[in-house]
Amino acid sequence: MDLNKKAKIGIVNYGSGNIFSISNIYKKGNIDFFISSEPKELVKASHLILPGVGAFDETMKTLNDSGLKVFLDEMVLGEKKPILGICVGMQLLAENSEEGNLQGFGWIKGKVRKFDESVFKQKPYLPHLGWNTVNIKQEHTILNQVDPEEGFYFLHSYYFDCQNTQDILSTTDYGISFASAVHHENVYGMQFHPEKSHQNGINIFYNFSQV
């Protein structure tokens, strides 16, 4: 893969997510990265990654209380740095969620909803767990060399109900068709776990360093 841009990836560490899997991918790719929970360190990053495992309110509260919310708003809306939210990290990009009461970042218009289990015809129901394919809705650097049929590893019970279809990069079918990857200006979100999705996922992380 041709990595022309010299990126410095800042992985936001707020006690959530597969941080080590992500850092090992960048280490293997010889892409400069660091892990931090401190705004004074993270400000040095050219690109930011917001991992996420856990509940919406719990993660949002951690970000609010630590001052990371205010800091990230400035980085993303003010300085226009690219940011990639993963799983719950993607859901935090929305305005709000049925899973909780707190406000999300609202960088991408939409609401996080729980899958309606009554539409599933066969088990297993929730969470949506395992490897699923993606339908690419628009070409984008971040999806370079991604094989939609090989798909990605998913693990979630809520999905991003994206308001503007032009913000949807890919959809995935699970009972309904939902946005599995979103993008608006410098903000990117992936509902699946690229850090657990073998070569497709590795490509996403390398591609992100080039946006």
Place this chain on the structure above:
Amino acid sequence: MLTKRIIPCLDIKDGRTVKGTNFVDLRDAGDPVELGALYAQEGADELVFLDITATVDDRKTLVNLVREVARHVNIPFTVGGGISSIQDVSALLNAGADKVSINSSAVRNPKLIDELALQFGSQCIIVAIDTRWVDGKDWVHTHGGRKITEIQTIPWAKEVENRGAGEILLTSMDADGTKAGFANVLTSTISSNSSIPIIASGGAGSMEHFYEVFTEGKADAGLAASIFHFKEIAILDLKNYLASKGIPMRI
């Protein structure tokens, strides 16, 4: 489309991969990190590492092994064997495991399932059930299948789901090591009675056996060890075969 999963299982003893027939005679089949990375490359959907010694001294070895696996493998993996407390689970998840599997400790103290599900989320808690047919019924066994309990398998599967297990890893001790096929009838009964994924284990000897366990057995994932370790079946060949028979597969 959500695919059915193929999961190689690596039994670990003293940091090495082993696999026995009916869990007794052990044979050395390689380095777990290398083997895990190879399986990921060949198309395995997930990996399971089962520490079959799991003495206190070995726990640190296991945590170090998990850290190495997380470093080299970019697919989800589960660690099981000797896990009996929140601290055990916390150490393994922090080292990079995606899920843990508990077995004897859940039988001894079923509340552990509730506690772990509450603390870490159901999605990372697999309850492994070793089962054997004795006197006309399916009974839960512990201690690597050596010890019978007074618990019947089918109600136990429902109980672990109700307590918050995210998945069930069902191993038929009758089928394990025989290479004569999975326990499809029991797997199907448990799968039909639950709303969580069932990983079927024990008895895989051919590609047809996987087809049967995904159709007759209604399993969500098929797990095997020796047929993969000794290269009797290549994962990619297996997945191509299953896909050609209409089973959704990631290829």
